[in-house]
């Protein structure tokens with residue numbers, strides 16, 4: 436359930452049996468591990484995140500998972516308003532109390548709910564130490580939000596952050612890297628050690644900046660992701676090897692027939708699986724991609740390839 440809360444209704448939602456008991460400056464809380472509750476306790480890291488966010492005094496900032504407000508209080512000093520989406524009513528209540536006792540009482544809106552399910556309002560910048568367990572859907576929810584925001588400065592598990600920012604040839608270059616970098620510029624900003632959190636997580640962390648391209652590229656993301664999913668199914672295999680597999684040809688043949696039906700084109704009896712295979716290999720050959728491996732391909736290489744496939748009626752969804 437999504438609701439705008441003021442005042443916060445404590446106990447509106449049941450929380451799991453707590454695992455870790457943590458005392459912070461403001462309260463005694465029992466942290467809920469399923470919500471990834473690791474509060475930022477180092478003020479220097481908090482200051483660095485706010486500084487890297489390059490906020491304007493007129494900005495509306497979206498914070499995902501404000502917790503007890505350690506980052507929120509700093510954000511409030513640098514912007515017009517913070518909209519904070521928090522799933523745990525105990526955290527939301529604590530935040531509400533903390534802000535009410537500060538000069539920023541009228542500058543916060545708390546949305547109690549699951550970030551992945553709430554309808555997001557307008558915001559200029561997103562800043563958050565996010566719950567790591569929802570990192571991937573969180574990024575794509577932000578990137579599909581309209582109107583496009585200016586930038587997001589986000590703390591993730593280190594390996595996830597490195598994947599987001601990875602370049603062709605890097606070990607961690609993957610589907611997540613190309614899908615994110617198709618839609619935005621990703622910059623790695625800093626590493627953050629476990630001991631800056633309370634309680635410390637098991638993994639190291641890192642902060643990245645994501646700046647969505649505005650306007651977004653005019654690409655059918657379902658088609659794009661279909662191609663990318665296939666190419667990265669074995670990222671070190673040649674495209675020729677990937678596309679010759681029988682199940683892949685069957686899938687592309689089926690897509691071809693569906694596409695013809697949807698476009699009211701004559702169902703071509705002549706298009707057999709054998710011919711589909713020849714067509715696919717011809718496209719790869721003409722595009723000089725037979726020996727290409729996804730692990731080394733740039734975003735533009737994939738875009739060019741997708742266009743070539745579309746030109747001959749080959750679709751990925």
Ligand SMILES: C[S@@+](CC[C@H](N)C(=O)[O-])C[C@H]1O[C@@H](n2cnc3c(N)ncnc32)[C@H](O)[C@@H]1O
Pocket residue numbers: 470471472473474475476499500501502503504505506520521522523526548549550551563564565566567569
């Ligand atoms: C890593 S803690 C960060 C807390 C705080 N921002 C800080 O840095 O001290 C993640 C926060 O996200 C909240 N959270 C977890 N899952 C969420 C979800 N799906 N939607 C919104 N908030 C969520 C947790 O309750 C917790 O407050």
